[in-house]
Amino acid sequence: MWVMSIIGIVWFSLSLIFILAFxxxxxxxxxxxxxxxMLYAIPYAIVGIVTTKKKSKDDSTSMQQLINLNELKEKGILTDDEFQFKKQQILG
Structure with a gap:
């Protein structure tokens, strides 16, 4: 994503310079x-949208897993050590 951003800045700058020149x-x-x-802008926008949606989906999944782990700990199914270990796996 970082490389695409740099390419986008250079590409759009060159396009703007040439548009103004011609x-x-x-x-x-x-x-x-x-x-x-525009040929660069459209795929870049699509990649940005997909990346953002995937990241937010992963965050909500991790949050739900932590909530479920906490419920298991509160019910006494998991010990404190097991809870901390699993939590680190999810967050790590």
């Missing part, structure tokens, strides 16, 4: 550079 002289070239920028 805007007065060659409108077709300016539109072409705008389209090239």
């Amino acid at each position: 805007m007065d002289t060659d409108v077709d070239a300016a539109m072409g550079w705008g389209m090239l920028g």
